[in-house]
Amino acid sequence: MNHAFLILKRWMALLACAGILSFAGSRIEAADEAAKTPAAETAATTAATPAAGDAGHAAANVPGHGHGGEAKHVSFAEQFGYSYLTAYMFCLSLCMGSLFLVIVHHLFDAGWSASIRRVTEQLSSLLFPWMLVLLIPILVLQKQIYPWLSLDPAQDHSLAVKVVLFNPTAFNLFLIALVGSWGAIAHSFRRWSLAQDKDGKVEWTRKSRVLAAAGIFYFAFSLTLGCFYLMKSLQHQFFSTMYGVYYFAGSVWTTLATVYVLIMVLSRPGMPLEKVVFKRQQQDVGVLFFAFTVFYAYIHFSQYFLIWNAAMPEETFWYVRREYGSWKWVGFTILFGHFFIPFLLMLNQDIKRKLFLMFPMAAWAWLMHYVDMTFNVMPVLHPEGLHVSILDPLLWFGMTGFLAVMFWRNFNSAAPYPLRDPRFAEAVTHHEIPAAGGAASHH
């Protein structure tokens, strides 16, 4: 009875949150519609509507021509929507990145990561309900965010050929289904892991392994589709089969930075992971972090290089816009800040265990990933150059802060590590030899 009441209470809280967000969204939308002068509306439509066919692509290729030339009126709802989307994509990265780490742990039947798996399980479990709830404002403001939703496929060739996926029904249904299904997968792993804490049965591990094997394929395809809808469709004319893996690479990179900091903080004396996180976990998470630095650069370079080399207007316009004005410098920031600096800094093996370098590095990774998301999202709204609104930090800190609180609540609601995982002993027994030097040999 008590339990049922608790569940009911949670669902009501959830619905209330959804209701408030939805209401806030609709108010913003209404206020925005009212505030829009006819002139501003025309300007906005012109900027957001590339003409069909080659002529449209040619026009889209000239920055400042129909895009950034005259400063475009940006409404509050649009700015809110874009800032919100940027923050959302950032937070989704952390959830999907940790879901990937959980899947990979089971897929490889890994031993070393068993002791830190609960952290990633709890992080990825934020997908449901929170990432689904946080999706609502995007759905509410979809017309303000995605220009293609206001276009007629009959008038826009590039939309017409993609209309199977790019139509309002598919957009809404797929987004809800995708985030919901990710949440379901994340919660299955977490639920089975918690069940194993109680009975210690190996079946839970076996089940997780099966889900991981199927899940990795679903993960790859669904994350790509999710990125196409949420971010790539901002410029629906764009083509890039690498777009999904590009977002994925950045996501896992940021997640590993986050996991690194979390496990190092949570294993301080008196903290819950004190006795289960060793040099090995620290080194291995650090190595993966470093590896994904390279992987991200490899993927982003490949995307850019292929588009640059082929020089086809229907692809180049995406980067042309991102090389216009100050966006060019944002691009260089990503090149150096997302790759060269972290790469050279973490190249040396020992660096991965030096907290005074790795902690700032992790914070830097957060910033860089946010810059990367901005680079993907914002040039559509602000073609004239980088434009930071107060809403950007506000929504970013708001959303990450809220999710951090939710994570901490979840984390404290269960054991901090999988107590009876069959591979747990492997993670915590290790070949550690007394360190060189006289003092250590007295142990």
Added chain:
Amino acid sequence: MSAKPTKTYGLLAEFDTAAAIMHAAIECRDAGFKKWDVYTPFPIHGMDDAMGVKKSLVGWFTFAGGFTGFFTGMGMIWFMNKFDYPLVVGGKPLFTPLYAFPVSYELTILMGSFGTLIGMFLLNRLPKLYNPLFKNERFKRATDDRFFVCIEAADPKFSQARETLEKAGAQVIETVED
């Protein structure tokens, strides 16, 4: 046959378990020997730490190789396409790091691996065609079922070698002649 005066190469101690050799290595490390080595039929996890072996310097050779490779690639393509024989291809600039990158990247890896290999040979002082230990009959079992420590006579603390090895519980201790 050989009229050459023999000179002592070092002291060879034999152990019969991996645990014993690990313990012996820690003893030797803490006794402060410099010129000594451990010989085992298979790799033993943690032996590096037990011997107090510092991190290998091979990484620096790799880095130097990779660095050279990267700039060789960039330089080569700049020289060929922009300087020596300028040729417009596909309306692209004569030189940009962008299209030179894949080749430079491959050369980074190639030269990086050469650097690794050369560094490994140099630091291991390879190739080495002769080692006095090869003459020792017992030492043949180092590739089968015995574990050895050899402290070289050139070690400044060689006078304490026998005592340390005995303390470490060596089964047999032999002097190896050069």
